[in-house]
Amino acid sequence: MDAGSVTFPRAETRQIMVGDVPVGGGAPITVQSMTITKTADVEGTLQQIYALAAAGADIVRCTCNEPEAAEGLARIVPRSPVPIVADIHHQYLRALEALEAGVDCLRLNPGNIRKPAHIKAVAQEAKDRNVPIRIGVNGGSLDPALYEKYGGRVTPEAMVESALQEIAYFEEVDFDLIKISVKASNVPLMIEAYRQLSEVTDYPLHLGVTEAGPPPQGIVKATAGIATLLAEGIGDTIRYSLTSDPVDEARMGRTLLESFGLRERKNVDLIACPSCGRAEIDVYEVAQQAQEAFADREIPLQVAVMGCVVNGPGEARDADLGIAAGNKRGHLFVRGTNVAVVPEDEMVPTLVEWAEYINDNGFDAAMERAKATRDQARRAAEEDRDRNLEALGDDANASEQVVELLRKRR
Numbered sequence: 001m002d003a004g005s006v007t008f009p010r011a012e013t014r015q016i017m018v019g020d021v022p023v024g025g026g027a028p029i030t031v032q033s034m035t036i037t038k039t040a041d042v043e044g045t046l047q048q049i050y051a052l053a054a055a056g057a058d059i060v061r062c063t064c065n066e067p068e069a070a071e072g073l074a075r076i077v078p079r080s081p082v083p084i085v086a087d088i089h090h091q092y093l094r095a096l097e098a099l100e101a102g103v104d105c106l107r108l109n110p111g112n113i114r115k116p117a118h119i120k121a122v123a124q125e126a127k128d129r130n131v132p133i134r135i136g137v138n139g140g141s142l143d144p145a146l147y148e149k150y151g152g153r154v155t156p157e158a159m160v161e162s163a164l165q166e167i168a169y170f171e172e173v174d175f176d177l178i179k180i181s182v183k184a185s186n187v188p189l190m191i192e193a194y195r196q197l198s199e200v201t202d203y204p205l206h207l208g209v210t211e212a213g214p215p216p217q218g219i220v221k222a223t224a225g226i227a228t229l230l231a232e233g234i235g236d237t238i239r240y241s242l243t244s245d246p247v248d249e250a251r252m253g254r255t256l257l258e259s260f261g262l263r264e265r266k267n268v269d270l271i272a273c274p275s276c277g278r279a280e281i282d283v284y285e286v287a288q289q290a291q292e293a294f295a296d297r298e299i300p301l302q303v304a305v306m307g308c309v310v311n312g313p314g315e316a317r318d319a320d321l322g323i324a325a326g327n328k329r330g331h332l333f334v335r336g337t338n339v340a341v342v343p344e345d346e347m348v349p350t351l352v353e354w355a356e357y358i359n360d361n362g363f364d365a366a367m368e369r370a371k372a373t374r375d376q377a378r379r380a381a382e383e384d385r386d387r388n389l390e391a392l393g394d395d396a397n398a399s400e401q402v403v404e405l406l407r408k409r410r
């Protein structure tokens, strides 16, 4: 089976609209992130929202923790490029103000707003305005009564019960524009809570590992939780909660969905060989430079950086475009065909230039462009390949010598 045709069946959920972005009901899975500015700082917050949208966020959440934040939202929402969710923690009045400010969604934490009358007042107002609400259960701030009931521990069952209790309050006033999250910083706990929740409700689910921490460990934790659930078909919208620039959160979310084939590629998918004794450049360094050069360019291609021309073009023949090092030169190839040869210090700019050319004009035009240089590029690649093989032999990593030595020692 062609890897591109592998898909994961998705759990059927209802669909809600967060502004003009559909969530659930088979809609593309969306990426969310959260601003870390003071929401009252309108220009600073908008700047961050634009950066998050450019990095792949479909929906952005801003805190609404004080009256000035609600006023900020009233100014931010009309100018935002993406729908805005107001994050409400303890005071239900902030929720009412955020609705008045025109937000596209609210996020309530049932562990923090516990008076049924308050919850219903917010639900009624949201219903009148047709604004959805995320019920954000959080393992770290579970309702104390549920915590006691489950033996002084946060369990998946306790988190699901908290979500169901809250849903019941909303349903009492006929409010069903709901999405739910049951986040925890403990990955197995979070996975099991979402699994159980997905069994008992068809409201769309917002996935996340809360307080995942700083990269790179935070990225691994968040990915472990979110990716496991996505592979099981669970989840309609996701957020990486990293202790880092929120732009990283949006990028990671987008990258995860693209790598699952759940969203179309928006940015370059950079692949690079792991390097070995045959490498003729510092692969890490050049891959890093390429990553930075492509970071903000919306070019949906897979681009390869390979350490040698002996195996590079072959190992990366499925990439749309790639470059392999050899004899102080960069050998550029498009879908496995050598198209140009450039000095080593021009490898990254050349990759960027060809990626932009392919993005603007297509592959046929790129092959046409390569007509004049293709033969020379192939010959140069062969020369450098032979030279590398001559210098390093077939076994550049000396593996066979080590195996021989090991055998002798037995």
Ligand code: SF4
Residues within 6 Å of the ligand: 273, 274, 275, 276, 277, 278, 279, 280, 306, 307, 308, 309, 310, 311, 312, 315
């Ligand atoms: S053989 Fe070449 S392409 Fe493969 S890992 Fe080594 S340097 Fe990279």
